[in-house]
Amino acid sequence: MGPEPFSRRTFLSAAGLAGLSVPLLAACGGDDSGDSGGSAETVTIEWWNIATTEPGKTLWPKLAKEYEAANPNVKIKFVATENDAYKAKMTAQTASGKLPDIFHTWGGGVLKQQIDAGLVKDLTKDVAPWLGTLLPISLEAYKFDGKTYAVPFDIGMVGFWYNKALFTKAKIDKPPATWAELIEDVKKLKAAGITPMALAGKEKWPGHYYWAYLAMRIGGLPALQQAATSNDFTGPGFVEAGRRLKELADLDPFQRGFLNASYPSSDGQAAQMGNGKTAMELMGQWAPSVQSDAGKGLGDDLGFFPFPTVDGGQGAATEVFGGGSGHALSKDAPKAAVDFLKWFASIDVDRRLVESKGYQPVVKGAESALTDPNLKIVNQTLGSATGFQLFLDQAFPPAVGQEVNDSVAALIAGKSTPEQVTQKITQTAKSQ
Structure with a gap:
C-alpha cells in the first residue's frame, strides 16, 4: 500500500506554513564571478559534505566522478566530514570569512548568519530557469527575503x-x-x-x-x-x-x-x-x-x-518537525559549481538518491522511486503536513x-x- 504521491497543491499549502518558522533577512547580493564550467581551463571545485555513512559514503564520491567524466575541465575536491565535526569546521570557516565552494547546509539561522557575513552566493537568478522542478516545501529553509541561497537534495521529518x-x-x-x-x-x-x-x-x-x-x-x-x-x-x-x-x-x-x-x-x-x-x-x-x-x-x-x-x-x-539538507555556494564559487548543483538536482540524480533509501525526494516525480514502506509513510506524512518546523538548532x-x-x-x-x-x-x- 503506497502513499499518495507528493502533489503541487499539497506542498504549496505546507510551504506557506513552513516559511513562517524561518526568519527573513535583507539578502546580500550574489557574486557571478568565477570560471565557467564550459571553459578549456581546468576548474577545481571544493565540495564539503557530511556523507560519511551509507548510502552517501559510497554513492556521493561515485556521483562526483561521474560529473568529472562528463565535464573533463572540472575537478571536484571531495571533503566528507562527520556531522558534529562538520558543524565545528563550518563555524571556524565562517569566522575566518571564507567558505568552501559547495557546502552542506540545513538552512535556517545558521545559513542566515553566513549570508549576513556576506559569504554566500545569491543563487536566485542562476536557479530560476529550473527551480520549478523542485518541491516548494523543500526550498523553504534556504529562502530569505524572496531570494534563494541553497538547493535542496533531501527533505523529511523526525x-x-x-x-x-x-x-x-x-x-x-x-x-x-x-x-x-x-x-x-x-x-x-x-x-x-x-x-x-x-x-x-x-x-x-x-x-x-x-x-x-x-x-x-x-x-x-x-x-x-x-x-x-x-x-x-x-x-x-x-x-x-x-x-x-x-x-x-x-x-x-x-x-x-x-x-x-x-x-x-x-x-x-x-x-x-x-x-x-x-x-x-x-x-x-x-x-x-x-x-x-x-x-x-x-x-x-x-x-x-x-x-x-x-x-x-x-x-x-x-x-x-524536521528538515532537509541542501547545498549552498561560497560567494566566490566558480560558475561550474552552479552547473554542478543543477546536475545534482536533476530528476535522474534525485531518483538515484531516493533509490539508495537514504534520502527523500525533492524533485517532482522522483517520489515514484520510493520502495521502502517506512519511507513511503514519511513521504505521505510530510506531504499531508499542515505545518512544518525546522530543527531548532538550525532554525535559530x-x-x-x-x-x-x-x-x-x-x-x-x-x-x-x-x-x-x-x-x-x-x-x-x-x-x-
Whole structure:
C-alpha cells in the first residue's frame, strides 16, 4: 500500500506554513564571478559534505566522478566530514570569512548568519530557469527575503522508528498515538526486560528533538514562531515540554551509557536500533540507512510512527518537525559549481538518491522511486503536513541553537530543571 504521491497543491499549502518558522533577512547580493564550467581551463571545485555513512559514503564520491567524466575541465575536491565535526569546521570557516565552494547546509539561522557575513552566493537568478522542478516545501529553509541561497537534495521529518518484534514481545499491539500511551509503552517495554529507547547523549542534538516536538504538541507552532520573534521561551508551553520530557527521562528509558553514546558509531544510537537492542529511536528520515550502516539493520521488523500528540495540547499530529539538507555556494564559487548543483538536482540524480533509501525526494516525480514502506509513510506524512518546523538548532542563530541542545541535554541528564532550560535559552536569544 503506497502513499499518495507528493502533489503541487499539497506542498504549496505546507510551504506557506513552513516559511513562517524561518526568519527573513535583507539578502546580500550574489557574486557571478568565477570560471565557467564550459571553459578549456581546468576548474577545481571544493565540495564539503557530511556523507560519511551509507548510502552517501559510497554513492556521493561515485556521483562526483561521474560529473568529472562528463565535464573533463572540472575537478571536484571531495571533503566528507562527520556531522558534529562538520558543524565545528563550518563555524571556524565562517569566522575566518571564507567558505568552501559547495557546502552542506540545513538552512535556517545558521545559513542566515553566513549570508549576513556576506559569504554566500545569491543563487536566485542562476536557479530560476529550473527551480520549478523542485518541491516548494523543500526550498523553504534556504529562502530569505524572496531570494534563494541553497538547493535542496533531501527533505523529511523526525519521527519514531521502532522494532516491531520487540513491541510484540512487550505485548504492545500498535504504536502509541498520544504521549500518555507512549509513557505506558515505555513501562511495558521495561517490564518485559527491553530497553525502550536509544539516544546519542554525547552529541546532544538528538535529545533536542524530544523537547522541540513536545513544545510543538503542547503550545502549537504559533508558540514556537512567537518565541523566535520575541526571543522569549519562558512561556508555559515550553516549561510543560520540559516537564513531560523529565517525566520520560525519570523512567530511565535509554540504553546504559547513553550520555556518552554517539549517533553513528558501532556502539551508538543507530547501532543500538540496528542490532535490535532497543525498541525505539526518535530520528529523521535517514535513520534506516544509518541503522544498517552502523548495525545489522532490522529489515521488515522496522516500523515508523509520527510523534504522539499531547492530551490538551494545542499542536496537531499533522504538524511536523524536521528538515532537509541542501547545498549552498561560497560567494566566490566558480560558475561550474552552479552547473554542478543543477546536475545534482536533476530528476535522474534525485531518483538515484531516493533509490539508495537514504534520502527523500525533492524533485517532482522522483517520489515514484520510493520502495521502502517506512519511507513511503514519511513521504505521505510530510506531504499531508499542515505545518512544518525546522530543527531548532538550525532554525535559530547558532548560539541559540547550541543552547537548546546543551540545556535539553542537561535536563535529560538530570542536571537542569524545565524552568532553567527555558530561562537559559531565553537569555542566550536576548543576548544576540
